[in-house]
Amino acid sequence: MSSRIFYVVYKEFIHVVRDRRTLAVMFLIPIMQLILLGYAMTTDVDHIPTVVLDQDLTSQSRDLIEAYQASSYFDITHYASSEEELRRLIDKGSHRAGLIIPSGYGHDLEKQQDAQVSFAIDGSDPNVARTAFAAAQTVAQAQALELAGERIGLNLETLPGVDVHTRVWYNPEMKSVNFMIPSLVGMILQFLTTLFTSMAIVREREHGTIEQLMVTPITPLELILGKVVPYIAIAFFDLVAILLIGVFWFGVPIRGSVPLLLAISALFLLTTLGLGILISTIARTQQEAMYLSFFTLLPSMFLAGFLFPLEAMPRALQVISYVIPLRYMLTVTSGIILKGVGLRILAGEVMTITAFGVVIFGVASRRFRKRLE
């Protein structure tokens, strides 16, 4: 039996190696994703390009502008001379915020009256807008507090109060890449294995070569195992590549046990390979297989908490996320890599991943056998 599997593996390897370009892509995709996500995914918003319309032109208005500039949230890159110009710059998108200081601002402050400024924020990207909104108010509050303090002869900012010592665990600098690497490990495993397995099997059927394999003494199980082994090998190769680049290039610390991570990844592959085989029993053409793979991959990506935090989603989607295997895998990878926790804490996730794997792979191989008969 094992020699028969070996021959199928050998045949599949030849297929994979013959197609140099696809092979290269298989290795390059994870690396590209890593670089793109490692560098391009910055959820922390600062240096928002800001335009200022100072109609007051007093030392007080200049103080306020300086306070905004110093806050690091806003980069004041342009001074507009009219409201139309300010509007136009934000319309164009070259600036995302506009500070308007009306004339009389300094005068009001001197007379100890409330002074008003307005702050226009481009709300099209809500994540940027929220930060800008909060920062606009915080900076002005600090400035007002300083002025009030000057008036009553106290430095209100250094006054006593409740002091919060915030400690950020696991990822003290809150670097996005530290979160991306563990997530990418789970993503790549699912993406590569599901897509490649389903397409490899469907291609065999499309070209009619699967009938040739069936007349040989190979059993369906041997055929499945033989066909998926090369993709398991590639997935593991990619996984190790991601970890190495993550550690040596991006400086991501791996705090937990790497063998444990690999072991649970292997367990997770049962689910993703199962999905690939399942898709291959449904799809008749390679195009269909690709579509169906994307159809399973997209909700996985979004509902596993990969791109956006689960906590911020509507309740109904949070409930759906419980049937997404990748969700549990992400808890495992970030648990092992960032938190350094072990099997004792991850036992629940590992059991869930195993259950998913057994069920999906079981159903898939049964359907596969039936289709062959």
Added chain:
Amino acid sequence: MLRRTLAITRKEIIHILRDPRSLSIMFLMPIMQLILLGYTATTDVEHLPTTVLDQDRTLQSRELVDAYRASNYFDILFYVATEEELGRLIDEGRAKAGMIIPSGYGRALTTDFEASIAFVIDGSLPSVAATAFSAAQTVAQAQSTALIEQLYGIDVEQQAGIDVRPRVWYNPDMKSANFMIPGLIAMILQIQSTLLTALSIAQEKEEGTIEQLIVTPLRSAELIVGKVSPYVAISLFNLIEVLIIGVVWFGVPIHGNVLLLLALGVLALLGSLGIGLLGSTVAHTQQEAIFLMFFLMMPFIFLSGFFYPVEAMPRVLQWISYLIPLRYLLIITRGIILKGVGITILWEQAAALALFAMAMLSLAASRFRKQL
């Protein structure tokens, strides 16, 4: 010439209709993306599961816990007795934040007017951590202000101050669906059409049927136009589908001119078809075409500003983003739908798209002809 092109188009439509499952997925995919992006794409985290270790157990410590609870950012779900327990809850991921009020907090506050607490945040998801971080500080600051008022008998809020009136333009409720749906329209125009074009030609190549087409009196331009026009129709249909669901279901307001959006959408579509054709001249099999397109589209999605603002990226990636047509298209779709701006503001982006489309189409056509 028109007759021959139409014949090819008819053949392609028959192909598409024969595979109703792929067809239905083509129409369902944008709807799924719409739901996923419309509902999930927000980093606005509230109600973080939080655990409290109150070693003080005084009136003051309870007040502080209440202040955190009232802030809407933290849901106090667990009270623990030891630091180990607190650590375990965060390790397990059941709590994302932990607050430690040391014993003596209440006394220090009443005698010295100064006390400190510790706040632990799970940093593994940075966007959540950043929100928790600033919320933790803000709540404590409010407490401090109350203390100052008590201490000096002044009402800080009543003091003459600077009144900032932030006005959020274009998307006053800061809804993520309003941001994501114009983006999705750009994505469909760019990615779906590119992929479909590349695949349909790669399929003919893989099955060897392209030779049969070559021996007919068809010219290559007729072949291309005939083959891609059904996919243009599908992409435009999807665009309208997304636009309608976006407006009716998600309540996205369209502030600008829909006709301008469609016109510039077609311009972008030409560029996408060019990339798809170019891809099909490089790829020999459907699998290769898929991976090639995927390889190309990844940077498109992440560097165009679809998810994350381009300004926040490293300088080198910002330069690369100038080569990505999706970058310009996103400015256009968001500009027209959300900002309601017109061609006078968007002409640079439109020119960039036109340039891109011309370059891609002529490159693809010359390569395609050579191959045939």
